[in-house]
Amino acid sequence: MKISKTAQSVSDSVTMAVTARAKQMKSEGIDVVSFGAGEPDFDTPVFIKEAAKRALDAGATKYSPAAGNLELRRQIARKLKEENGLDYTAQQIVVACGAKHAVYEAIHAIVDPGDEVLIPTPYWVSYPEMVRLVGGIPRIVETRQEDDYKLTAEGLRRAITDKSCLLILNYPGNPSGFCYTPAELAHLGDVLAGTDLAVLSDEIYEKLVYGDVEFRSLAAVCPALLDRTVTINGLSKSYSMTGWRIGYAAGPADVIGAIAGIQSHTTSGPATFVQLAAIEALRQGEPDIRRMHAEFAKRARHIHQRLNSLEGVSCVEPTGAFYVFPNVAEHYPRLGVPGSAEFCRRLLEEARVACVPGAGFGCDQNIRLSFATSMAQIDKGVDRLAEFLQNA
Numbered sequence: 001m002k003i004s005k006t007a008q009s010v011s012d013s014v015t016m017a018v019t020a021r022a023k024q025m026k027s028e029g030i031d032v033v034s035f036g037a038g039e040p041d042f043d044t045p046v047f048i049k050e051a052a053k054r055a056l057d058a059g060a061t062k063y064s065p066a067a068g069n070l071e072l073r074r075q076i077a078r079k080l081k082e083e084n085g086l087d088y089t090a091q092q093i094v095v096a097c098g099a100k101h102a103v104y105e106a107i108h109a110i111v112d113p114g115d116e117v118l119i120p121t122p123y124w125v126s127y128p129e130m131v132r133l134v135g136g137i138p139r140i141v142e143t144r145q146e147d148d149y150k151l152t153a154e155g156l157r158r159a160i161t162d163k164s165c166l167l168i169l170n171y172p173g174n175p176s177g178f179c180y181t182p183a184e185l186a187h188l189g190d191v192l193a194g195t196d197l198a199v200l201s202d203e204i205y206e207k208l209v210y211g212d213v214e215f216r217s218l219a220a221v222c223p224a225l226l227d228r229t230v231t232i233n234g235l236s237k238s239y240s241m242t243g244w245r246i247g248y249a250a251g252p253a254d255v256i257g258a259i260a261g262i263q264s265h266t267t268s269g270p271a272t273f274v275q276l277a278a279i280e281a282l283r284q285g286e287p288d289i290r291r292m293h294a295e296f297a298k299r300a301r302h303i304h305q306r307l308n309s310l311e312g313v314s315c316v317e318p319t320g321a322f323y324v325f326p327n328v329a330e331h332y333p334r335l336g337v338p339g340s341a342e343f344c345r346r347l348l349e350e351a352r353v354a355c356v357p358g359a360g361f362g363c364d365q366n367i368r369l370s371f372a373t374s375m376a377q378i379d380k381g382v383d384r385l386a387e388f389l390q391n392a
C-alpha cells in the first residue's frame with residue numbers, strides 16, 4: 001500500500017527498539033537488567049485508582065468536552081498558579097491524551113511547512129519526528145558536556161535564523177537528567193526577548209529534581225515570554241500514571257484555541273473517567289509524589305557515583321528526571337564499535353544490560369540509563385557494565 005512521504009520520513013524510536021529486544025530476551029528466560037524504562041517503577045497511587053473506579057461506577061463513560069473536563073482544567077489552572085506562579089484561565093488549558101500528544105498538537109498549531117524548529121541536544125526522541133510530521137524542519141542545536149548539556153545564551157543566539165519559528169526546551173531533561181537553574185533560564189529569556197520566537201517548555205519531569213536544584217517554569221522566570229510560551233506538563237511521570245494518558249498544554253488563548261481545534265478533530269478529549277481520577281490526583285497527590293521522589297533522589301546519587309567511578313566513563317550528575325547520560329565514547333575504539341547503537345547492542349547481547357543509545361537523542365558518545373528500577377537492579381546492572389568495559 002502507498003505510504004505517504006511524511007510517514008516515511010519518520011524514524012523508528014530507538015528507545016522502543018532496545019526495550020523491545022530486552023523484553024524478547026526476558027521472555028526467553030534470559031536475566032536482563034533493563035535501564036531502558038521511560039516510566040516510574042511504582043504503581044499508580046491507590047486513591048487515584050479508587051477515584052477512577054468510582055467515576056466508572058457513577059457512569060462517567062461518555063464523551064468529555066474536546067478540550068478536556070472543565071473542572072480538571074480549573075484544577076490545572078490552580079496548580080499552575082499555586083505551584084508555578086503562572087496565571088492561566090481554564091480556557092487557556094487543553095487536556096490531551098498524554099503530554100506527548102499535547103507536544104505534538106502544540107507543534108502542529110505553531111509550525112508551518114518549511115519553518116525551522118530549534119531543538120537542543122540531547123533531545124527527547126520524539127521532538128524532531130513530530131516537527132517532520134507537520135512539515136517543519138528540525139534544527140538541532142549542539143550543546144557541550146562542559147555546559148552539562150545545557151543550551152547557553154550564546155549557543156541560542158548563534159542558532160537563531162530568520163526561519164526559526166519555535167524553540168523546544170525540556171527540563172528536567174530526558175535523556176540528560178539535568179535541570180536549568182532560574183538564572184540560566186533568565187539568560188535564555190534575555191536572548192529570546194529580542195526575537196519573536198515561540199517557545200515550547202516541556203516540564204513533564206518538574207516534580208523530579210534533586211539536591212539543591214530549584215525547578216521554576218520558564219514563563220514564570222521570563223514573564224516577557226508568557227504570551228508566546230506553551231507550557232507542557234502532565235501526570236504520567238510525577239504521579240506514576242503513564243498508562244492513563246493525561247497531559248496538558250497551557251498558553252496564550254489563540255494557540256490553545258488552535259490546539260483544542262486540532263484535538264476536536266483527532267482524538268477528542270481523553271477518557272472521561274480518567275480525567276475525573278486526574279482531578280483527585282491533582283488535589284491529593286503530594287504525599288505520594290514526595291514518597292516516590294525520595295526514592296528517585298537516593299538512586300540518582302547512587303547510580304551517578306557508581307558510573308563515575310568506572311574507568312573511561314564520565315557522567316554529569318543527574319539533577320532531575322530519572323535518567324543518567326554517561327559519555328562512554330572512550331571505549332569505542334578498543335571495543336571496535338562505531339557508536340552508541342552498536343555499543344548498546346553488544347552490551348545487551350554480551351552483558352545482558354539494556355541501555356538506550358545516545359544517537360537517538362543526538363549524542364552518539366553517550367548512552368542513557370533510566371534509574372526507574374530498584375537499587376539492587378542498579379547495582380547488578382552497573383557491575384555487569386563494569387565487567388563488560390573491562391573484559392569485552
Ligand SMILES: Cc1ncc(COP(=O)(O)O)c(C=O)c1O
Pocket residue numbers: 038097098099100101103124170173174202204234235236237242245246247
Ligand atoms: C520529555 C518528555 N516529554 C513528554 C513525554 C510524554 O509523556 P506522556 O507519557 O504524558 O505522553 C515524555 C515521556 O517519555 C518525555 O520524556
